[in-house]
Amino acid sequence: GWVWNQFFVIEEYTGPDPVLVGRLHSDIDSGDGNIKYILSGEGAGTIFVIDDKSGNIHATKTLDREERAQYTLMAQAVDRDTNRPLEPPSEFIVKVQDINDNEPIFTKDVYTATVPEMADVGTFVVQVTATDADDPTYGNSAKVVYSILQGQPYFSVESETGIIKTALLNMDRENREQYQVVIQAKDMGGQMGGLSGTTTVNITLTD
Numbered sequence: 101g102w103v104w105n106q107f108f109v110i111e112e113y114t115g116p117d118p119v120l121v122g123r124l125h126s127d128i129d130s131g132d133g134n135i136k137y138i139l140s141g142e143g144a145g146t147i148f149v150i151d152d153k154s155g156n157i158h159a160t161k162t163l164d165r166e167e168r169a170q171y172t173l174m175a176q177a178v179d180r181d182t183n184r185p186l187e188p189p190s191e192f193i194v195k196v197q198d199i200n201d202n203e204p205i206f207t208k209d210v211y212t213a214t215v216p217e218m219a220d221v222g223t224f225v226v227q228v229t230a231t232d233a234d235d236p237t238y239g240n241s242a243k244v245v246y247s248i249l250q251g252q253p254y255f256s257v258e259s260e261t262g263i264i265k266t267a268l269l270n271m272d273r274e275n276r277e278q279y280q281v282v283i284q285a286k287d288m289g290g291q292m293g294g295l296s297g298t299t300t301v302n303i304t305l306t307d
Contacts, residue, residue: 251281
């Protein structure tokens with residue numbers, strides 16, 4: 101029987117040595133060197149190299165999860181002298197683990213919107229959307245929170261939806277017609293250390 105779990109390798113790792121991904125091991129391996137481990141499949145011999153005695157697999161290149169999230173490989177254990185298979189070949193997966201290396205990007209650099217003058221507080225103006233290429237299933241690297249950097253106290257933004265609403269009563273077009281609002285999207289759920297992007301929203305009051 102093969103002895104292993106699913107393997108993981110952190111993306112964008114740039115240490116001086118190849119990073120250890122995991123170890124292939126058969127329970128019939130007594131450690132006398134008679135077993136030869138062979139690796140085949142996606143990236144075998146180029147990205148992933150194996151020590152045929154110990155079964156240790158190393159990644160020799162920096163991997164990018166946004167380029168490729170996992171690799172499917174095949175393990176074999178053969179007799180070193182006769183090349184006779186000692187285990188049935190078995191497929192396994194190396195998953196590339198996400199780090200927060202992508203900032204949120206808005207679908208538009210500039211949004212334009214109109215809203216009637218004298219609108220009630222909380223009137224919908226426009227919705228802005230930012231997307232993050234990091235892994236949405238792992239940590240908060242892709243969890244985006246919206247905030248308003250410029251445009252208060254006239255407008256507000258809902259932190260989870262990106263919906264911009266009016267925030268002030270009696271906004272009069274004759275007094276001021278144009279507003280420039282700057283919205284920030286920050287990943288990591290808006291926490292310290294998150295990456296951010298901004299967009300501008302040009303809002304006109306209509307008669």
